[in-house]
Every structure is written in structure tokens, then in C-alpha cells.
Amino acid sequence: MAPDAKVPLLEGRGSGATPAQTLGNIVVSIVGTGVLGLPYAFRTAGWLAGALGVAGAGAATFYCMLLLVKTEEEESGRVQETEHGHHGGANYTYGDLGERCFGPTGRYFTESIIILCQTGGTVAYLVFIGQNISSVLPAVSPATVVLAFLLPAQVALSFVRSLSALAPFSLLADACTVLAVAAVVKEYVRLLVERGEQPFEGRSAFAGLWGVPFACGVAVFCFEGFCLTLALEASMADRGRFRSVLLQAIAGVTVVYVGFGVCGYLAYGDATRDIVTLNLPSNWSTAAVKVVLCVALALTFAVMMHPIHEIVEARLFGPDGWVRRRCRGGGIVERAALHLSRVAVVAALAAIACFVPAFGEFAAFVGSTVCALLSFVLPAMFHLRVVGPTAGPWVRAVDYFFLLSGLVFAGHGMYTVLSPQ
Template sequence: MEGFNQREAGKRNGKPIKTCREDTPLLGNNSTPLSCQSKTFANLFIAIVGAGVLGLPYTFKKAGWFTSTVTIFSIAGLVYHGMMLLVHTRRRLQERLPPPGSTNERTDHVFSFGDLGFAACGNIGRASVDTVIVISQSAFCIGYLIFIGNTLAHLFYSTASLSVVATDLFVSRKIFGIRPKTVYIWACFPFQLGLNSIPTLTHLAPLSIFADIVQFGSMGMVLVQDAVIINHEAHSVKAFGSVSTFFYGMGVAIYTFEGIGMVLPLEDEMKDKPKFPKLLCVSMFSIAFVYAAFGLLSYLAFGENTQDIITSNMGKGLLSTLVQLGLCINLFFTFPLMMNPVYEVFESRFFNGGYCMWMRWLVVLVISLVALYVPYFTDFLSLVGSSACCVLGLVFPALFHYIVFKDEMSQRGAIMDLAVIAVGIIFGISGTWYSLKEIFAV
């Protein structure tokens, strides 16, 4: 998934036990680095591959298949570089800690992105990371509600054909004078209040594994359907788009690779740490290949009829309906897991770390209200990717790396860090602008 959080703090036999941070790996709860390469590889896939992949075919339609393919692999390289900057920065900060047994021994350890921000920039660094994490995690959940509302509206309250644009799908019919999407989002609201009121979400973690199984299953179903359609019918497709669609596609691509918050804990728990960079590289570009194949084949299959949620192109058969319902169910239960980092930030900063149910309910209400007014799933992915995810994946890693290494790095290294920061800022501002234009143009 894009992220996972569960914090359990306490003491055992008078000694502090390890705290599970906002980005504790979903698989593997050992407090010592015992993960083998295969387990770490699986964890990386779970951390990175999420619901955003379902918006890639629509991105190929808008930006062109060649531009989108190049963008996906380029973003994979940039995000991989950002992930490795975090790993190198954490390793150097750990080297600077007093050795075990010394009189000045410290017990702190850089477990998470926020810890690294604090170690590099103090309270400002942690506050900046926490702020962007709150924005990104909340945005992920807004995207979930948009997906659920639009998908259920398509399944149960639309008679439009696949050649009709998404706008007609979701406004052509109403339930008691209310848009179907609105009805379904509000129907989720009371249940989400209950789920998000649970202080400890450990027993919901298996549902995230189920979410990934359904995710890969649905992708497989779409690819099989794509192959059948391509074999029988050819659609005209475009290779290139405009400047605005390039930045649009860039935002979606960064969103789909947003697993950077998981990198530090995954590297921390791996048994053979020197092999982590190579394993991470193989994972990132394997996922990039899957993304490119998924987006390209789906675009070739449906051409200009490709919808912003590709599962909407699957028609109304029983198997298609089950796949789409499964995706809605797993995103519904993933919602409280993804929101837990937000609650931890608010409760630690404003409620002395104590549980606050009314705050959680208020946050769920705000997220539901925002989801009501964003019409397109993929448009919102692009906005989130261009803003919050761009900062987390490019700007912060290069900035923290530069701050920690500035007194010892070469001029070339400093230029590379500053260049990544500049690229991240340019991509972020441009992508956010063009994404907002797409959203408000509907």
C-alpha cells in the first residue's frame, strides 16, 4: 500500500521496546532486522503498488503512450534516487551517534521519515515532514472515497455505454434527486466513523494484505480482457500529448510510486543490508515495467474510450462486478489504516499523545466533504502526486541529504542534490497548476 501505520509504545522489564512508527512494514513484526531478500521484495511491492495504478490507462490516453511510458521509467529512477538518498542519510546520521556502551550513549534511532527530518533539521524538519504526510495520507483516503463512489455509481446506477464520457456516467441518473456518487460516499460515512474510532488497528492489518491480493487480481483481469480486445479490435492511439498533459501524467506517475515512507523501516529490518540498494532498484523498475505494460495495453484496448478508472471499462458481467466490488471493499477497510498516521500527528501535537475520538470524526467528515466535489479519480491522483508526493519523493530526500553531507560532499554531489530539489519544485508547481486546471475545467 502507499503506507501503513501502527504505533505501540511501552516498556517491558524496565527496558524500552521498539516503537512501530507511522511507516512500519505491513509484513513482518520482528524488532530485529531478520527479513530475507524475498520478504523485503514482497514488502516493497505492498508498499508501492496501490490503487493509483487503476488511473494509469487514462493517463496514457491524455499524455500519449510514448510520453507516459518514458515518464513512468523516469519517475521510477528519480524516486529510486530519492529513496537511496534517505538510506544514505540515515546511515550517516547513525554513524555519528555515540557507540554502544559509551558514557554519552543515546537511545534514539532514525526509524521513520519524520525521525530523519528531525535529525537533519530539528523541529522544523519533523514538522515539515509531518505536515506533508498528513496531506498525502488524507489525500489517499479522499481518492479511495472518489473511487468507491464513482465505481458503485457506474456499477449500479448507470446505463451508459463505454463510449460515453465519465461525466455522463455520473450525472445522467439520480437517487431521490441526489447524485449516486454522493449517496454512496455518505453511505460509507457512518461506518468509517466506527472504523476510525478504533484506537488500535493491528487486527485490521490482514485486510491490507487482502487489498493487495485483490489489487493484483483485478490488474490481471484487466490485462486478460485487454489482450482479448486487442486481438479482435484495433483502436487508434496517440504517442504524444501536450505540455500540460505531460505534467498531468508526471503527477499520476509520482503518486503510483509513493512508497518512500516505507524505505527506512524496510532497510532497517533487512538482514543483508548491503544488498538493499540492488533489491530496491530491481523492485522499482520491475514495478515500472508492470505499470507501463498495464497502462499501454489498456489504452490500446480501449483507445479514446478509456475511462479515468479502468475497471469501469470492464462492462457489467458478473466477474467484472465482483472485481470492482472487491476493490471497493478493500479500499473501504484500508481507509482507517491509511488515516492512522494523520491521527498520530494530531494526537501527539495537540492532545499530548492521547486518544481523541471527536478529532478523528471531524477529520473523516472533512475528507468525505472534499471527496464529494472532486469529479475524476485520476485528476485527483495527479494533483496529489504533483504536490505532496513530489515533495516527499524528491524535494525532502535531496534536501536532507544535502544538509547532512554538505561539509563532506564534492561539488558534483552538491549540484546533483540541488538539481533534484529544483526539479522537484518545478514538477510540483507545474503539475499542481495543470492538475487544478483539469479539475476545475469539468
């Protein structure tokens, strides 16, 4: 999801969004394709360890979202009181807050992390599409062939600059994700009835210490939309109710994630694939679910790309941009360069996706590195910077816990990828 875009489900009318609308918007911004990798994470960690990891990730995400909102409120009130003599309600983006806390370097670093998260999400989309289409149509295997066929369509969609025109596809993708989850649960019930055995028989509750960080990384990846926190809070008519609405959304999504992860692992055991839809039987209904889901994600890809294009184009075509300083041909040349930059970015991400070996490992890596920095490290840093000097020792201790834990988590994710297997 674009960090500064309107959330596509329901927009507030009049003076702002209602609690019900905000609840729907939060769910849409959080739920993504990562949920279909949860059963594999539970297989790696064990069903109990995986459940605890997802629950912990949900609780940590909720707390750090509140940290971000509290920091924005404190900084906004301080600025309004200093400049205008009263408390106001300035609305900051994540990048704005980074600049308020740490100057231009803070903005550049925050926006860089957002772009890396979006890049990870878009590459994961492409890997997901490639693997699922290859499973339905073996004639176009491997996944790199699928991505080659898909590239022209993604390039064409990247030329659509209106998020409002693309937003309905996000709803379609979420609806298709729900459909895929329902298909997996149905298959689980069928397998359980056929086996006629205890559901937890032969399934590990705790599969080993090293599987826990993997499951936590996938869980963090599943809680998408962190950079939309400030926009969601600002969109409410009664902003004081945001905390309770956020709690309802995070708690509900966490329960669904845990239930789905456990069900998927219990259904397929050690045969659980990194994308659980690949475990579904080969029939026309399963193929239809996979194809519709992939089409929806392919259309949503352009929404995920929006913040990446925005940052790249600001650097290239802004008032001091590289192209603007060197371009002497007027609007036509600039427009051609703009389209060329979008083609290059999409092609680069498709090339990266061709070298990603597995969806599950990649989701865990993105979740445990850049998503951990965005979701845990930066909110704790901002809160310590703005509120820390006047906060109590317990509050500061919790901030430092999230700051250090997020850094350790990110370091472990990098080590896991870079260490020889």
C-alpha cells in the same frame, strides 16, 4: 500506509526480515489504487510519453529512496560517534531525520507533508470507491450518496487503534488490485483479437507537451510508501542488501506499471476512463471485481488514516495538547473527545471527496505536489544538509537537480489546479 507502522505483508523473525520478505514488503507498500489510473494518464500523454514518464518516476523514486537511506546512515553514524565514541545503527523515522537536519521546524514540515500525502491517498480511495460503486449500482448514484452510506462504517473502523488487526486488509486490497489489473489485461486481449488490427493503430505515441506532467504526476502518485523507506531498510537482518532488493522491487513494479498503462490505453483508446475499471463491460464478473475491490479499499481506509489520527491526537491529547490542558473531567471526557476527533477527521475527508470531480486529475495533482515534495525535494534537502559539505560537485549537482525539479513540478501542479480552465 502509516509512515511508522510495520509493513503488513511479512515481518522478519528473529533478528530481522530476509531479502524475500523485504521485497514483498516494498511491493505491498508501493502498489495501490493509483495503478488503475495509469491507462488514462497514458491516454493523456501518449503511450510512449507515458511509458517514459513512468520509467523516469520509478528511477527517480529509487534514487531518492537511496538518498534518504544514505542520509540516515551518515547522520546516525555521526551521532553515535559523537555521543558514544563508535558508529552505531540508530533508526530514524522520516520526521526524526527532518528534525536532525532542520530542527523542530524540519520535523513539523516533514510530518505535515506526510499527513498531506496520506490525506490525498485517503480521499483518492473514497473517490475511487464512490465512482466504482455508482457504476455497479446506479440506484445509489451519484458518488456522494455512496460516501454518505459509507461514512458510518469508516467512522466505526477509525475506532480500531490496532494496526495489526487492520493490516490483513491491506493484503486483501493489493490482491484485489491485482485481480482488477488481470481483468483489464484479459479484456484488452479480447478486444485486440476482435478488432484484428495492429495494436498501436490509432493510438498516439506523444499526445502533446502538457500531457507529460500529468502522466508523471499520476506515476509519482502510484509509487506510494515513500515514507516507509527507512522502516523497511531498518527491518532487514542484512541491511547492506537493501539497495539490491529495492532495485528489484522498483524495477519490477515499474515494468508492470508501464505494461499495464500501455495495455489499458491500447485497449480503449480515447474512451479510456480515469479509473480503467469503469471501462470494463457491464456483467456479473466485472461487477464482482469492482465490489470486492471497493470493500477491500474501504477496510484499508482505516490503515491509511492511522498517521493522520496519530498527528492530530498528539496535538490535542499529548502532554501539552489543547484538550489535555483544558480537560477537567478525567479519562471519560478525554476518551469521548478522542472519539469525537476521529469522527470529525473522517467526516472532513469524506466531505472533501464529495467535491473531487475526477480520480485521475486528483491523483495527478497529489502526485505532482505533496508526493513530489515528499519523494524528491525533502530527500535532496536532507542529503545536501548532512552530506553536501563533503560531497563532490557531481553529487551536489544531482541533489540540486532533484530539489529544483521537484519544486518546479509541484509549482506546475498547483498552477494547473488554480489556473482557470
